Amino acid sequence: MGKRITSKFKPQNKWVREMVEGDPHVASTLDVTSDMLKLQAPSQSLCSVCKGGKMLCGKTTCPIMARLGAFSSMFQSIKGTEIDGSSPPSVFVGRFGYPYVHIGPLSPTFYGNTEILDAPEQWFGKSIDEIIGYRSQLIRGMTPVNVRKPWKAGKLLDQTRELSLAEHYVETEMKLTKKPTKRFYMNGDIQPIGPTAPLENVDIGYIKWNRHMEKYHYDTDLKAAPATIKLFENDVPLSNIMRAFSMGNFGIEKNRRLVPTRWSITAVDDLLGKHLTKKIKDYPLINHYEVYESNYIGNRFEILLMPDAWCYEAYEAWYPRTLWNPDEE
Structure with missing residues (x-):
């Protein structure tokens, strides 16, 4: 992994200031002389070379600038260390330091139907700015967990796992140990996400589990692979399956483990891809070309x-x- 470089939005960072001031939306929400937003980027990152002007990624607009605008706007809604809102539901399991990782719920600062904030199935047809806006509204609370001894996390683990099985948005109250820092990662490979801070406590309101996920969660004799396939065949949204999979909700009881979110996406895609390939091989041969x-x-x-x-x-x-x-x- 490339060495990280860290800087702050100060007047002497001319290229950063010019990037921000050149974008009307970002410039209107972020005061580069006072907000002191920290930047972090791998030294080999395209973003540190491009600086938002050369479009080396091939896109017509800079996704980093779009993320920065949404990120800075999000901070205006954070008043302290208590975050109250409706989780889509959404949870996250980190991968750095594995098997010691950070897990926790994600929630915006408002109530209501927030499901679209973490439902990629509903994003097709949306603009990049809209998608970034959805993800950037989610504040992540995190607590350290040993994936081999997750029970030591106690209530924080239980509440996060409950969220991962929810069918609809859930009222969530997070108490952070400190206000999120204004740290922004300038890397085109990182999915948009809002501010992050250590989690002290979390309480969730009424929750209804997806009935299919509940069934296979309690089936401790069924392996995770067939459980995943059965959920897919019962039309459970793929993002819901991945979320529950990452929290170790399926499989033989003694083998259940927390799985980093990124790895769970790959694992579920691989399981379902192999399953669908077997079905495709039994289809009749087509007799013409199709494009x-x-x-x-x-x-x-x-x-x-x-x-x-x-x-x-x-x-x-x-x-x-x-x-x-x-x-x-």
Whole structure:
């Protein structure tokens, strides 16, 4: 992992100030001379080279600037160390320091139907700014846990696990040990997320579990893989499955473990991908070529189906005049 560089929004950081002042939305919500927002970025990050102006990532607008605008706006709604709102529901399990990781709930500072804030299935058709806005409204409370001895986290673990099985948004009250720091990571690989702070206590209101997840949560003799497949076949949203999977809610009781959120996404995708591949192999052979196309937020997808035995190939190409494809074509 590249060495981290840290700086603050001070007048002498000219390129940072110029980036902020060049964006009307960010400039209107962030005073670079007084807010003292800390920046962190890997030294090899494209962002530290691009500085929001060269668009080396190939996008038409800088996603970092969009995140920064949403992030700075979010801080205006934080008044202290008590965060009251409706969790979508949302939880997070970190991966750094594994098996000693940080877990905790995520919640905005307002009540109501907040499900869209952490429901990627509902985001298709939304703009990058809208998606970043959803994620940036979620404040993350975190507590350290040993994934091999999670019970030592006590109530904080139990409440977070309850949230991970919820079917709808849940009223949540978080007590943080301190107000979140204004630390912003300038890295295009990090998904948008709001401020983070250590968690002292959490209380949740009325909660209703998804009935399918509840069934397989209590089935301690069923392995996690078939439980995941059954949930998918019962039309449980994929993001809900991944969230519950990360909190170790499924599988043989003695084998259940907390799984970092990023790893749970990969694991669930892999399980379901292999399951669907087996089904596809039994489909009848097509007798003609088929082409499908889709374009969305700077990504273009071309899918070609050919009448032949099952095989799969994927190619990735970067747009012209980007870091990995500097040519005109």
